[in-house]
Amino acid sequence: MKRKQLKLCIFFLAISLFLTTFSVNAFAETSQVPDWMKNNAKWWAEGKITEQEYLNSILFLIDKGIIKVKDSKQLPSDQTSLAGIATKFGPAELPSNIQITPFSKNIVPESDRAKGFIVRISGGELDEIQTFQTFGRFEPGEDPTFLNSLKSQGLSSYFLLESLPSKDKVKLYEIISRYFNPGKTPEPIDVSIDGLAGDGSTIVTANYEKCKISDYLPYLQNHVFVYQLNKKFEPEIRDHTIFSCQGFNVEVNPENEKVDLSSLNSVPNVDDRAKKFVVHFFSGELNQIYSTTFAKFAPSVDTVDTPFVTITTSGNPIGSAPQFFLESLPSYDKKEFYEFLSRYVNPVKKPELFNVSIDLITGDNTILQRWNYVDCEVTNYQMRLDDSFLNYPFSDKLQAEISDKTDFSCLGNELLVDGVHQLDKLPIKDKKFQNTKSEEFDLLYTKDFPSENDRAMSYNIHTSGGELKYTYTNDEIPIFAGLVQNRGPLTPLHHAKQYDVGFYIEALPSKDKEDFYNFLAQYVNPGKQPEPIDVDVEVITGDGRILETLQYRSCTAIDFNWYSQQFTFLYQITNQLQEEIRERFTFYCDGYTINAD
Numbered sequence: 209m210k211r212k213q214l215k216l217c218i219f220f221l222a223i224s225l226f227l228t229t230f231s232v233n234a235f236a237e238t239s240q241v242p243d244w245m246k247n248n249a250k251w252w253a254e255g256k257i258t259e260q261e262y263l264n265s266i267l268f269l270i271d272k273g274i275i276k277v278k279d280s281k282q283l284p285s286d287q288t289s290l291a292g293i294a295t296k297f298g299p300a301e302l303p304s305n306i307q308i309t310p311f312s313k314n315i316v317p318e319s320d321r322a323k324g325f326i327v328r329i330s331g332g333e334l335d336e337i338q339t340f341q342t343f344g345r346f347e348p349g350e351d352p353t354f355l356n357s358l359k360s361q362g363l364s365s366y367f368l369l370e371s372l373p374s375k376d377k378v379k380l381y382e383i384i385s386r387y388f389n390p391g392k393t394p395e396p397i398d399v400s401i402d403g404l405a406g407d408g409s410t411i412v413t414a415n416y417e418k419c420k421i422s423d424y425l426p427y428l429q430n431h432v433f434v435y436q437l438n439k440k441f442e443p444e445i446r447d448h449t450i451f452s453c454q455g456f457n458v459e460v461n462p463e464n465e466k467v468d469l470s471s472l473n474s475v476p477n478v479d480d481r482a483k484k485f486v487v488h489f490f491s492g493e494l495n496q497i498y499s500t501t502f503a504k505f506a507p508s509v510d511t512v513d514t515p516f517v518t519i520t521t522s523g524n525p526i527g528s529a530p531q532f533f534l535e536s537l538p539s540y541d542k543k544e545f546y547e548f549l550s551r552y553v554n555p556v557k558k559p560e561l562f563n564v565s566i567d568l569i570t571g572d573n574t575i576l577q578r579w580n581y582v583d584c585e586v587t588n589y590q591m592r593l594d595d596s597f598l599n600y601p602f603s604d605k606l607q608a609e610i611s612d613k614t615d616f617s618c619l620g621n622e623l624l625v626d627g628v629h630q631l632d633k634l635p636i637k638d639k640k641f642q643n644t645k646s647e648e649f650d651l652l653y654t655k656d657f658p659s660e661n662d663r664a665m666s667y668n669i670h671t672s673g674g675e676l677k678y679t680y681t682n683d684e685i686p687i688f689a690g691l692v693q694n695r696g697p698l699t700p701l702h703h704a705k706q707y708d709v710g711f712y713i714e715a716l717p718s719k720d721k722e723d724f725y726n727f728l729a730q731y732v733n734p735g736k737q738p739e740p741i742d743v744d745v746e747v748i749t750g751d752g753r754i755l756e757t758l759q760y761r762s763c764t765a766i767d768f769n770w771y772s773q774q775f776t777f778l779y780q781i782t783n784q785l786q787e788e789i790r791e792r793f794t795f796y797c798d799g800y801t802i803n804a805d
Contacts, residue, residue, distance in 0.1 A: 318406035324474055326402040326467065327369065329380065331418075332395040338379045342476050344437035345370035346401050348414070349450075358452055365456040367401075367416060370448040372437050373426060373568055373576055374476035378627050381577060384424045384449065385623040387526045396420055399451060408466035417455035424449050425524040426482070426568060426577065427506040430600045438475050443503075443600040445482040445568065479572040486569055487534065489545065492562030497545050501658050503602040504535035505566050507579075508615065520588075520615055530581055530621035532566070535613045537602050538591065538747060538755055539658035543804065546756045549614070550802035552586045561585055564616065575631045583619035591664075591747070591758075592689040595779045603657060608686075608779040610664040610747070660750035668746040669713065671724070674739035680724055686781050687714035688745060690758065691796070710796035711745070711760060716781055717770060717791045728768050728793070740764050743795065761799030768793050 325346050330337040349355065349366035358366060371377065386394045396418035403411045429436065430443035438444050485505045489497040507524035508531050520533065536542070551559045561583040568577040594601070595608035603609055624631055657663075667688050672679040691710040715721075730738040740762040747755040773780065774787035782788050 320405055320407070322403050322411055323406045323469060324404045324472055326404060326472075328400045328402075329383075330398050330400075332383070332397040334379070334397065340371075340377055340380070341472050342374055342376055342474055343369050343371045344474050345448075346403075346414075361452070363420075363452045363454055365416065366422065366450060366452045367399075367414070368448055368450050369401075370437070370446060372476055372481045373445060373447045374481040375570065375574070375576065375626070376476060376480065378625055380449075381623075381625040382628045384421050385625050385628070387421050387424070388621060388623045390622075394420075396454070399453070402462075402464065404467055404469065404472070406469065408469050410462050410464040410467075411460075413459040413462045413464070415455075415457050415459065416451060416453040419451040419453035421526060422450050422452040423523070423525045425507060425522060426579075427522050428504040430504070430602075432598050432600055441600075442604075443602075445484075477571075480570055482568040482576050483571045484569045486567040488565040488567075489548075490563055490565075492560035493551075494548055494562045497542075497548070499542055499545065501539050501541055502534045502536045503657065505532065505579075507532045530618040531587075531616060532564075532579070532581065532618075533613055533615045534566075535602075535611055537658060538610060538612045538664035540662045540749055540753065540755060541658060543755070546802070546804035549586060549589050550756075550804045552589075554801045559585075561619070564618075574626060576626050578624040578629075578631055579621065580624065581616065581618040581621045584616045585618075586614060587617045588615040589613070590690045593687045595687070597777045597779070603660075603663075612664075662749055662751075664747045664755055665750040666748045668748055670744040670746070672742050672744075674741040675730075676727060676741060682715075682721070682724075683748075685713050685715050688712075691794075709760070709800040710763070710766075710794065711743075711758075712767075712792055712794040714781075714790050714792045717789060728765055731765050731768070740798070743797075755804075757803040759799075759801045759803060760795065760797040761801075763795040763797040765793060765795050 324341075325343050327340045327343050327346075328337050329340070345368070347368040347370075349368065354366065355364075358364065373381075383394050383397065386392070397420075399416045399419050401414045401416075403413070405411050424447065426445065426447045428443055429446045436442070436444050437446065484500070485502050487499045487502045487505070489499075506522035508520045509523035509525065509528055510531075511519055511521045511523070520531075522533075538546075548559065551557075562585075564581045564584055566579045566581075567575045568579075570576050589612065591610065591612045593608055594611045601607065601609050602611065666683065667685050668681065668683045669685050669688075670679050670681050689712055691712060727738060727741075730736075743760040743763050745758040745760070747758070749755050768791070770789060770791050772787050773790045780786070780788050781790070
């Protein structure tokens with residue numbers, strides 16, 4: 209009881225310090241602290257989250273400008289960027305005018321507890337031991353199902369290593385690439401992981417024998433609730449590698465030489481690690497498209513694949529079917545790509561198979577890895593509004609944003625690595641690039657994400673046909689998402705009439721939609737069901753251009769409801785920090801085309 213009272217006292221002391229130190233400027237000029245921040249404060253006082261998690265949530269609000277520190281000397285000049293705040297304070301620190309005493313007096317000193325890893329790989333076809341200091345995560349495998357599957361292969365254990373992809377690990381990437389590329393499979397290797405204490409001594413060494421790579425996945429870690437390996441408040445490109453091994457043993461307090469942790473940097477230099485993706489489309493009927501504005505790439509697997517539903521997530525087990533997805537902010541520079549996508553949807557000749565190369569580019573514009581996918585087709589394309597606080601926005605602005613995701617399935621793939629394979633900056637043999645000077649091409653690789661003027665920022669929706677007396681137009685629909693019958697859990701599988709495609713829209717209920725409500729009421733009230741309608745969804749850029757038009761034909765409303773949106777981790781349509789009444793319309797349609805002209 210006394211411990212709980214002590215926590216509450218510290219909680220109220222921290223809140224008083226918080227309120228006297230910061231001025232709050234949240235969202236649409238409101239003076240309220242976000243509800244999710246209030247919950248964090250409560251959970252911290254009750255011991256449901258750690259002190260570290262609570263402090264990080266405060267820093268995130270400082271970085272986004274929701275919380276402003278009155279004492280400007282305590283903040284870096286770049287107050288609006290995630291990098292600025294993290295560089296000044298780090299993810300685990302607060303300004304010096306906030307001091308919070310830890311609840312526990314029994315925390316193990318940093319000199320005695322685990323603070324980092326050193327990974328050593330040897331054997332196989334390696335001439336010498338390879339030592340790596342830039343792995344940020346090590347996790348022994350415990351999944352009984354996976355362990356049982358290993359036994360049939362003569363293996364007994366597995367483990368995961370995760371890191372920021374970087375130049376110092378090229379030797380490992382060379383081994384990994386040979387699992388994907390044609391040729392002889394690499395010989396098994398031995399891996400030792402030293403767990404280092406803060407004083408540089410080795411606490412334990414985990415020794416794995418005769419290991420093979422069973423999974424390698426590059427991906428973008430953009431979840432706010434996960435600590436970043438680079439110790440900054442920003443999305444980061446990571447990779448994880450799963451090793452499956454025949455033998456395993458542990459050495460406790462091995463007599464290794466102490467390591468100077470001040471020289472041990474688990475975070476690679478920004479020039480040496482992967483910072484962005486560059487995507488090349490070519491062959492087939494594609495006009496050899498090149499784009500720097502895809503924010504997310506990952507190889508993928510179908511985690512659920514039945515006649516009724518297919519759900520695809522990131523994953524890349526060795527030997528799995530070559531497939532991947534790309535995510536981005538829809539933008540005008542990809543206009544030609546959208547025109548190509550429309551051929552998969554529109555009732556014309558199916559496009560020829562094409563090739564895709566995805567480059568992982570370091571901070572100094574070196575191609576660290578190139579993933580080549582051959583004979584590919586598009587299997588799904590969906591646009592949606594990402595309105596969650598739980599993800600770092602691609603645009604680095606604290607706001608909901610329209611994003612899209614494209615899934616690809618291919619017949620083959622390979623992995624090429626810097627320093628091992630010849631990597632021309634342009635895999636596309638296109639005449640329009642033949643006279644491009646090297647420095648001009650380097651400039652292409654440094655392009656930022658598209659501006660608000662060039663990317664999708666809103667929708668215009670036109671409803672017509674059926675028994676509607678006129679075309680109903682609404683340019684105040686903030687939330688739209690396409691639905692495909694077998695591509696996700698939002699699809700109503702057991703509705704009386706099944707459709708291939710559909711969509712849902714969300715908005716704030718209002719008087720100006722009276723005619724549309726009267727139309728929808730016909731589905732509920734006794735009498736003849738209304739005739740199907742046609743719906744055109746125009747995707748509009750910030751400067752008012754139409755990026756593409758999604759055309760739905762012969763649509764039937766299958767669901768309409770009002771509900772209270774009260775989740776604090778979602779942006780509200782009103783930009784106010786309070787629950788709001790919303791409406792959702794769900795339609796399924798007989799026809800669907802895309803006009804990207």
